[in-house]
Amino acid sequence: MKRPSLGAVLLLLAVALPCSASASVPTPARLRDSGVLRVALDATYPPMEFLQEGKPVGFDVDLAQALARRLGVTAEIIVMDWDGILAGLNSGRYDVIISTMNITPERQQQADFVEYARMSQVFVCRRGVSVRTQEELSGRVVAVQVNTTSHRWLEKLQGQGIIPRDIKPFPGMVEAFAALKSRQAEVLVTDEAVGRYFALRDDTFSVTGQAMQPEPIGIAIDQRHPELTAAISAALEESRRDGELRRLSEHWFGGELGQLSPPPRGFWDFSRAVALPRVVKGLGITLQLTLGSGLLGIALGLLVSLAGLSRARGLRGAARVYISLFRGTPLLLQILFIFFALPLMIDVRLGAMTAGIVALSLNAAAYLAEIFRAGIESIDKGQMEAARALGMSYELAMRRIILPQTFRRLLPPVVNELAALSKDTSLVMVIALPELLYETKQIAGTYLRPEVYAWAALGYLLIVLTLSVLARRLERRLEARGA
Template sequence: MKTGSMSEEVARERQDQYGYEITSLDQTTTLVESVKSGNADVLMDDYPVIAYGVQQGSGLVTVGEQVEAGDYGFAVNKGKNAELLEKFNTGLAELKDSGEYQQILDDFLASDDEAVDRSTFWGLVVTAMPALLTGLKNTLIVTAVAFLIAMVLGLVFGFMKISRNRFLRAISTAFVSIFRGTPILVWAFFFYFGLPQLIGTPVNIWVAGVLTLALNGAAYIAEIVRGGVQSVDPGQMEAARSLGLGHGKSMQKVVLPQAFKIMTPSLINQLVIMLKDSSLLLAIGFAELLYQAQQIYASNFRVTEVLLIVAVIYFVAITLLTQLANFADRKINK
């Protein structure tokens, strides 16, 4: 049963009568997967949700009679949006009185007469792909923007960490320690839910997503930069200085070109990590690839098949991205 739902309440009321065991889970998709995997014999949830999943090929069937309907609510902030609430109640009453509400429900649960049979795996691929490609596009965009910002910040904090200035080193160390030492999800929640409460204005979900990935990535890139520069033989700097070059010119002309060759594989790896980490943004509702998959299997309950499609898309995207990055590396560092 779904935790805290009316289904759970009804099941507990009848538990003594029928003598079954109850396992409460937090999501309908988890309930469905428990039945399909054999860990549960039956599930009980909202009929329209389950019936739509059956119609979409979830692999389950409905049995028995429906129990009495529960109450559903449309929530607004207390004391606010009175006009919206009134319009909603009026519109809902009109829909029910006219019979249109029932017609919408019937259409929602109607048999699928389209050319593509959604109950098959190929039908699932065809119907899910538009939403998944939209999610992939959002994933690539947010990753690209965040990586560019992370590169700039990573270079700045990386050079600060090897600076002779003790104060700059302390700032860089604090930045790296904070963002490497805390989960990325904490920052996603902070930027999207916490920061608006501090500044008094909403934060765009794209801004929150980019900030989350960029700052986390910058902390790792800063360490890559530090390690790359310090991996260059100190004799290279000494040789450049002996030829009359200043410290800045020696870094620019001699040390950094060698350091970037050393850093490139790690930077490519960090780009791939950021692409995969973008999936964590689904927790704040960012419409990336895994979020779109979640929306699909939340309605049709075909979790394994949808996630398999997503895994293939991720694999192809990361493979192509890695090959592109390696090609650029060979061109730049040949």
């Protein structure tokens, strides 16, 4: 089921609430009489304003609806072509323009403006690549949308001695981001709103730096209606005070426009603000991989070891083949084979998490099977013979007599295998599963902060120490029960 946008929720509130009750800002008489605030925009600039299923959506649309609600009216969105949008305002076709319009001296001669945000140009890179300053563009392949502020800025840079290896102008922003994603470009220069929107919704991208100082964007209002300018200004200020404008920005961009700042310099500040949230998320996935593949590996390893000790020649042969196959090939190869090759061979498509757990479980089971076999064979054979003499079946004697003693003896080597397994989980980064080391590596590459690898080391150490403590407690319980 499709979630309603924030704009839709605001529109419903505007309709549901009586106009007199919803208007906490003085409403100009001309709006009060019509009950409508006519808002023009050029719906070709996602995420600020664009068409979705034929309807205008975006940050500016949500803002228009929020302001109209505060004025006690509803917003009527009028889609206009950019070239004639100011002329339409001056001819009275609509009341305001909310369409990411830069406030310039030339435009201020044609309309009044109420500033609602500041927007800069930013550098967008793939995760693992970082361009922070304009000097770092030298020798890079740079993507940009043709005939934009970013494009003109890049051309001026070349006159300052900053020479990119290649500038690739694309007709639209979608094509420019596609080029960056497919590695046809190393960095993209674009408006902050666009860069942050795509980075928020696609982990491939990261906003790594600010290309230009933020410039003001504003709501254009007909100069013949100063009372409307005052009302819009008051409504906007009220939305700032109660946090609605900030919430809209966080919804669309992950933060306020114009507030892009470089990551903190100090290790602890950087870790708290940037690294630790992602490291903790990666640690959670590593724990899932360790526990999931560990439990499955123990169960499968026990079955394989019992098959290897079986009197049936076929089961013994299958167990030997299994153990030889998974101990004789690299775990990395097994992960790649299960994730990439199986879909082509038998049309079995596994997600990254499932493929990682399957590969790790199958590999761990081969090693655990040998541990279990050695443990079972270390139990005096006389115990099995005595159990059989008392009338127990082989399966019952194994379950009641042999295996309990085996588990007690094998607890340390099994824990060692699980500890090794927790570190082997780092190999699943080759299938882009964001476990602990993958996240740390991405942070180190994106922000050029290799010291964050210390957090990965601490995470793996924490897992191993926790397993060791739990194993010692279990061992003491088993000893007490045996006594």
